Amino acid sequence: MSVMDLVREDLRDFAGYQSARKTRITGDVWLNANESAWENAGIGDAALRRYPDPQPPALREALARMYGCRTECLLAGRGSDEAIDLLVRALCRPGGDAIVVTPPTFGMYAVCARLHGVPVVEVPLVDDGRAFACDFERVEEACRASGARLVFLCSPGNPVGAALPLGRVAALATRLRDVAVVVVDEAYGEFSGTASAIGLLDEHDNIAVLRTLSKAHALAAARIGVVVADAGLVEVLQRCQSPYPIATPCADAALAVLSSEARAATSARVREVVAERARLAAALGACAGVRAVYPSDGNFILVRLAHAGDAFQSLLDAGIVVRDVRQQRGLGDALRISIGTPGQNDRVIGVFAALEERVGA
């Protein structure tokens, strides 16, 4: 059995939309896509009058080089959000198969499942007060019991911050072989010392890894994310994707951030974020009213507070917007704070220090 047996049976030989850019014919006068024969006077860029290649080869190759995988194992799309949606649609029959998630976690897994009519089975992370951990045994049990086709693991976890041990992820994939695809969402992977699950793909065709240019690479507006998986599965996902997912200006921006100079600068920024993360965590951890600061492998920290609502409002009053995660399971007293510039982090620390004075007064 291969991972292809986990794909929805009705989609295994689904051809998808045959766009004008998919046909492998060549010529110098292109009249097959009802594009304008003239460029727009307001822009004057001839490249923009044409539909883009569905997977611009230069971009796909540069991404595959950076992530250390074969080109045919990588599909680029509109952020990793789109990859999540494609996986749910290609693997789960509406009303039939489930997904397993480990809350508190990134909300889009459940949103995509709901929109597709797919049940969401929750196996909460286990919080010992100092860190959140995944209960891999219960994830396996839930998967088998519910007939789930997909497990979404977030590593490093949003909003909890912790990266998952790679050996446990590999062992889960082994046990769920022929049962489900284990998706490892590494949106914050650059900020973590844990190796990528992409290295597990040769041994485990039921692992799919999500990466994005939105976080460490500072390109959220271009909406470029990828799924790295078995080449056959990637082909199926592409057939389920919209005809032209990568806008040409976005592909150009992505190629620019993938240049060696830009990547070196990104690595330096990541080191700065990691240092600032430690500084912010230490400063907030020393404030009265802060119950816990969770260790983070991402570009954010999760804090528990005696008066989370007051802290959120005080930050807002100071013009600082953080993520209020109090609605999430088990996080009724928590806020998630992205790591900013040193100056921005100083302002956050200043608000917490002022709160401390008020509480102490």
Ligand SMILES: Cc1ncc(COP(=O)(O)O)c(C=O)c1O
């Ligand atoms: C864990 C996680 N996965 C995926 C995404 C979506 O990222 P993208 O911008 O690539 O769609 C986010 C965005 O916040 C995230 O936190």
